[in-house]
Amino acid sequence: xxxxxxxxxxxxxxxxxxxxxxxxxxxxxxxxxxxxxxxxxxxxxxxxxxxxxxxxxxxxxxxxxxxxxxxxxxxxxxxxxxxxxxxxxxxxxxxxxxxxxxxxxxxxxxxxxxxxxxxxxxxxxxxxxxxxxxxxxxxxxxxxxxxxxxxxxxxxxxxxxxxxxxxxxxxxxxxxxxxxxxxxxxxxxxxxxxxxxxxxxxxxxxxxxxxxxxxxxxxxxxxxxxxxx
Amino acid sequence: xxxxxxxxxxxxxxxxxxxxxxxxxxxxxxxxxxxxxxxxxxxxxxxxxxxxxxxxxxxxxxxxxxxxxxxxxxxxxxxxxxxxxxxxxxxxxxxxxxxxxxxxxxxxxxxxxxxxxxxxxxxxxxxxxxxxxxxxxxxxxxxxxxxxxxxxxxxxxxxxxxxxxxxxxxxxxxxxxxxxxxxxxxxxxxxxxxxxxxxxxxxxxxxxxxxxxxxxxxxxxxxxxxxxxxxxxxxxxxxxxxxxxxxxxxxxxxxxxxxxxxxxxxxxxxxxxxxxxxxxxxxxxxxxxxxxxxxxxxxxxxxxxxxxxxxxxxxxxxxxxxxxxxxxxxxxxxxxxxxxxxxxxxxxxxxxxxxxxxxxxxxxxxxxxxxxxxxxxxxx
Numbered sequence: 001x002x003x004x005x006x007x008x009x010x011x012x013x014x015x016x017x018x019x020x021x022x023x024x025x026x027x028x029x030x031x032x033x034x035x036x037x038x039x040x041x042x043x044x045x046x047x048x049x050x051x052x053x054x055x056x057x058x059x060x061x062x063x064x065x066x067x068x069x070x071x072x073x074x075x076x077x078x079x080x081x082x083x084x085x086x087x088x089x090x091x092x093x094x095x096x097x098x099x100x101x102x103x104x105x106x107x108x109x110x111x112x113x114x115x116x117x118x119x120x121x122x123x124x125x126x127x128x129x130x131x132x133x134x135x136x137x138x139x140x141x142x143x144x145x146x147x148x149x150x151x152x153x154x155x156x157x158x159x160x161x162x163x164x165x166x167x168x169x170x171x172x173x174x175x176x177x178x179x180x181x182x183x184x185x186x187x188x189x190x191x192x193x194x195x196x197x198x199x200x201x202x203x204x205x206x207x208x209x210x211x212x213x214x215x216x217x218x219x220x221x222x223x224x225x226x227x228x229x
Numbered sequence: 230x231x232x233x234x235x236x237x238x239x240x241x242x243x244x245x246x247x248x249x250x251x252x253x254x255x256x257x258x259x260x261x262x263x264x265x266x267x268x269x270x271x272x273x274x275x276x277x278x279x280x281x282x283x284x285x286x287x288x289x290x291x292x293x294x295x296x297x298x299x300x301x302x303x304x305x306x307x308x309x310x311x312x313x314x315x316x317x318x319x320x321x322x323x324x325x326x327x328x329x330x331x332x333x334x335x336x337x338x339x340x341x342x343x344x345x346x347x348x349x350x351x352x353x354x355x356x357x358x359x360x361x362x363x364x365x366x367x368x369x370x371x372x373x374x375x376x377x378x379x380x381x382x383x384x385x386x387x388x389x390x391x392x393x394x395x396x397x398x399x400x401x402x403x404x405x406x407x408x409x410x411x412x413x414x415x416x417x418x419x420x421x422x423x424x425x426x427x428x429x430x431x432x433x434x435x436x437x438x439x440x441x442x443x444x445x446x447x448x449x450x451x452x453x454x455x456x457x458x459x460x461x462x463x464x465x466x467x468x469x470x471x472x473x474x475x476x477x478x479x480x481x482x483x484x485x486x487x488x489x490x491x492x493x494x495x496x497x498x499x500x501x502x503x504x505x506x507x508x509x510x511x512x513x514x515x516x517x518x519x520x521x522x523x524x525x526x527x528x529x530x531x532x533x534x535x536x537x538x539x540x541x542x543x544x545x546x547x548x549x550x551x552x553x554x555x556x557x558x559x560x561x562x563x564x565x566x567x568x569x570x571x572x573x574x575x576x577x578x579x580x581x582x583x584x585x586x587x588x589x590x591x592x593x594x595x596x597x598x599x600x601x602x603x604x605x606x607x608x609x
Contacts, residue, residue, distance in 0.1 A: 056518060056601045077522055084520025091605075095515045099238040109519050111231050156519070 088157030147178025254541025278465030320383030352398030506592030534589025542581030
């Protein structure tokens with residue numbers, strides 16, 4: 001059974017007088033422990049698909065099932081709970097809270113669990129260790145480089161051990177060296193920690209790291225390619 | 230409790246703004262407590278008085294005296310157990326900037342009439358023996374640095390000349406509403422020096438039972454109705470309340486000013502909270518993406534609003550309570566027993582909670598209802 005099942009999904013927007021159809025009957029499966037790159041031009045629906053998977057948006061029609069939950073039917077309260085448990089989200093612009101240290105940022109998802117303070121601290125340490133920033137725990141985002149900020153964001157996404165990690169252009173604001181570090185990290189998370197990853201990207205280098213590359217154009221899956229392992 | 234780190238961090242984001250907002254709430258509630266305490270103190274002063282004491286004044290007005298010869302006739306009225314009398318002296322000390330009440334009283338009967346004026350027995354005896362002496366309230370020791378046995382000179386305003394008294398006693402009122410900064414001296418001395426013997430400012434009577442008060446008052450007023458100095462007799466409480474009403478509708482004025490200040494601060498606090506919430510639109514969207522529910526985010530914003538208003542309330546109300554108590558403030562004797570009451574503190578806390586709701590609900594609802602996709606699109 002696939003971890004992600006998208007069945008006959010329609011999604012449309014009304015922007016002023018204009019009606020925009022993003023998806024018209026999209027069907028797609030993603031297996032557990034897969035590493036999928038979503039590519040395509042701007043407006044092709046990549047980010048919309050990511051938002052549907054994260055339960056941040058609802059399809060106009062059709063079903064989105066992730067980790068055995070039909071996301072599109074969950075009530076707002078259930079959805080937040082489900083998201084806290086199953087989804088790790090990484091943004092292009094890091095989106096760390098500037099008033100919190102790296103450790104406090106990483107701890108955020110754990111505040112929604114019943115873990116004790118000690119257990120939370122232990123998990124934060126492990127997550128920051130995985131991304132190689134154990135020595136930056138007490139640094140504020142402004143004291144970190146872009147690459148380090150994104151690694152903290154990844155630590156925040158993995159700390160609660162989510163079922164699915166979603167990344168939206170994770171290397172979009174990074175230099176080549178930092179991008180490479182993030183890509184190595186993603187690969188490691190998939191191969192070593194068996195995490196299921198979906199990454200939206202324009203960057204061919206990112207796609208190269210994925211095991212599956214999906215090309216979207218005008219909301220349609222036009223190609224399913226297998227990247228070099 | 231586990232979200233307190235987040236609340237604390239957000240409050241520290243613009244520390245100066247947070248501190249200024251807390252300070253404005255604190256100042257508003259300090260002013261509220263102070264103004265309301267003026268009202269409650271005046272009301273309390275108006276309520277002071279024994280139910281067994283009646284006050285007899287000239288029916289024409291309190292500034293008009295009564296013959297001292299009335300004393301015996303008042304004593305003879307059925308139900309009257311004791312009679313004393315007093316006269317407003319109106320003396321000034323030094324430059325006169327620090328006002329305090331000073332009265333000529335019939336010493337022995339006055340002390341019996343007012344057991345609330347607590348005086349050591351030896352000082353009582355010393356005062357009664359020395360016609361040129363006075364007793365003072367304990368506060369005047371601090372105000373002027375006077376000492377027992379010291380001679381102090383007042384300049385008479387109603388009764389001209391320098392009036393020197395030896396301080397033979399220091400009283401402490403057993404009831405906080407009673408002034409602790411009066412000076413009392415012998416009525417006999419006033420009679421002697423002014424050559425106007427036989428005049429009293431007003432009489433105080435002790436009666437056998439409070440229920441008999443109206444009957445006794447009527448008997449007295451009827452008795453003197455056709456005399457050259459008709460009387461007006463009432464309870465001591467009514468007498469004190471008549472002074473309280475001289476302030477006019479001060480309660481309405483004070484409450485109106487207090488609430489206007491609070492309302493102004495509400496706008497300041499609400500604006501600060503709205504600004505703070507607007508600046509964090511992206512962060513709220515990120516927290517929602519992480520899994521924070523609408524309810525949790527609503528609670529977090531309300532906690533911030535609560536932290537600001539309740540800290541301000543603690544500082545403002547606690548500050549007022551402690552300051553007035555520590556300085557023993559009584560507005561130069563005009564507001565004896567000036568103390569922030571529990572009711573005022575509760576009203577202040579109520580206002581702080583209302584401030585919290587009024588300033589926090591809108592930004593909290595905005596945070597809770599924030600559409601994540603639009604907010605994230607703005608971020609990305």
